[in-house]
Amino acid sequence: MSEKKFSVVIAGGGSTYTPEIILMLLDNLDRLPLRAIKLYDNDEERQGRLAEACGIIVKEKDPNIEFTATTDPETAYTDVDFCLAHIRVGQLPMREKDEKIPLKYGVVGQETCGPGGIAYGMRSIPGVLENIEYMEKYSPNCWMLNYSNPAAIVAEACRRFKPNARVINICDMPIGMENNIAKILGFNDRKEMTVRYFGLNHFGWWTSIKDKDGNEYIDKLLEHQLKYGNTLPDEGNNGDYTDNSWYETAKKVKDLTALDPTMAPNSYFQYYLFGDDMVAHTNPEYTRANQVMDGREKRVFGECARIAEAGTAEGTSLEIGIHASFIVDLATALAFNTHERMLLIVRNNGAIENFDKDAMVEIPCIVGKDGYEPITIGTIPTFQKGLMEEQVAVEKLTVDAYEQGSYHKLWQALTLSKTVPSANVAKKILDDYIEANKEYWPELK
Template sequence: MKQKFSVVIAGGGSTYTPEIILMLLDNLDKLPLRCIKLYDNDEDRQNKLAKACEIIVKEKDPDIEFVATTDPQTAYTDVDFCLAHIRVGQLPMREMDEKISLKHGVVGQETCGPGGIAYGMRSIAGVLENIDYMEKYSPNCWMLNYSNPAAIVAEATRRLRPNSRVINICDMPIGLENSYAQILGFKDRKEMDIRYFGLNHFGWYTSIKDKDGNELLPKLIEHQLKYGNCPENEAEGNYTDDSWMETARKVKDLVRLDPTTTPNSYLQYYLYGDDMVAHSDPNYTRANQVMDGREKRVFGECARIAEVGTAKDTTLEIGIHASFIVDLATALAFNTHERMLLIVENNGAIENFPDDAMVEIPCIVGKDSYEPLSIGKIPTFQKGLMEQQVAVEKLVVDAWIEHSYLKLWQALTLSKTVPSANVAKALLDDLIEANKGYWPELK
């Protein structure tokens, strides 16, 4: 009989929590569970989801213990995996990040540019706090950390908790690979063997092969030059709203810059920042869309489930993007040697790139460990972009550790999304004012 595991979802009040639970429950054959816990420091927000999540768990498997708590000792005692997706400052602070950036004519996005830097300065303390709770109460637990902005958080954990059992991951490549599978005619992204290198939200696919070893990247690029990441018939795409559809279309322009690779679509914010700003509404940003759309929809459905007492006929769906969490936990628990994209210290995997950079590359995951695959040397164009972005991420962590105004000004100045040191300083001063109580006091 397989061992059964206990998991805690840190950031239990996230609207993604119900679909992560649905994904876990749909994969009990792969990863058997004895306990699911929700942990959040915002009790009111977590309570909007907790009763519905408890009903979902009990209807699927009444033997699984369910706990929702704001007490770290209760949350982290006797757990095998922590699934961490915390958002310090929640969506109202994301809205501030986006709108302050756009006010200065700069990309307003939650993980890229000034918004990502501001969010990173908020996130570091929260992630470290959860690592410390985990190590205090369950020292053998693994934290699968997908708290954004993942690149800055990964650099902080590398430097400040170097021996912790933390694996930094991101779900964005899963969404991209689902699109590629649809374009190339596969039923499942796992029918493809991929090669990829880069940083989080900042990378390139260099090979996509079928299981017979046939290289399909040229076919994909030919399609992308015409349609981006959309299918030929856009109505057949799996995009949840117009902004994701626009992102899929924009890949056409990204591929033209290097038609030998296929890019992570987040590169649009760095390479076509002027287009992104021109198509953004400074008064109604992505944060507003999420608050008015996804947040109301998920909280409303959870309230309905709690009221009627059953999750039968629920509109909540399994989060396909969450499948990588189950795959990673299963690989660590049962030595499956799953090949996955992880954010790890480079240590020579990319030959012509700094060893201490946190890069996103394929790794083989087995019992209690992972092994990065060798990438070799990367081209000048990608290397130059990555070196600039890694420097930004390192300066942000420097600024957080040293409480340094200068280092954060340098980080903003160096970001490819910011046009000058003057704009960077004006941005910084506005962001400091907005983030009082969240950032260390800079000097």
């Protein structure tokens, strides 16, 4: 392997996921040698609550790695090889509004699915585009590995406004599910599986899972999912779940699979296909955003404060993010031409034969030093195609609304979302969102 060492900037350095990403990077220095790690965020106070601890972690692992935390774009983006982008415009207080406003009208309130994803997307587009421009100005040969949510809308905006940018859009959700699937099927690691998958971000299906000898496991998986969803028998909520809601999500895969028992669904379909169940089991006064603020936020910031005060990360409760491993896989594939097979969000361009060529689809790709090559999927069935066409239209209309400052385009996007029952309800949600997003959205006319 080359002796070259790389420089990485984490855009959205104030995220509570940043420490686990740094831990993952440091745990993989044999695969991706680093000379510098930078944190960049436009919220100095928030990033500062993590930065001192992150600097200590880096120094204790490898004091030769230069560590910087900055709010200056030029400092952040000068002389970097990879940008790891996970920005959240509006932070968790705006996520809370994204989730709670639709619930007032009996509609799914979720971060990336339905109205919440549309509202979040309208805020995310300019933030991601701004960071791409910084990257292109200060380090034009840099790759941006973009996993900012909502990934589907962000990817469509990148395709439309930055078609030639060195940006690869990716999501960790399928990785998390494949970790579960590997356990269900008896694999030691998800990388022992070769998967075929198609769809949109948070909106897809596994159609094949083979071992390294070419043996097919999809029927075994489907048989299991029809009985247990993505949980193990008698597992209860004591498995690898951060809280009970993720356990319930894994169980719900049973109902999703029953609707079409020929393909293994992404668990996020629960919001589109069983929205009434999701609303019935959601407390409109205490949503996922509140859980994160009261749980993960306090835990991570508290531990970083403890590390900073102690001056050492020894005995830390911070852990390597398993889902963050895909970032190292992708960076390594680009740096060392490994031809890693990964699920990416890319322009369809015929990979799914009977689908919009300009749609941003999530499919397996082979990644090397020049970027990625999508794997051909072929034709897809009517049910899946119909769902995808509706959702792609929502995503494109959202980007239209941002580009044109169009009230009607965003009303249409909300009306078309499978989670919203009528244009009347869509308009009420939209008007509430406009009021809540005055600081972030373009003016809509």
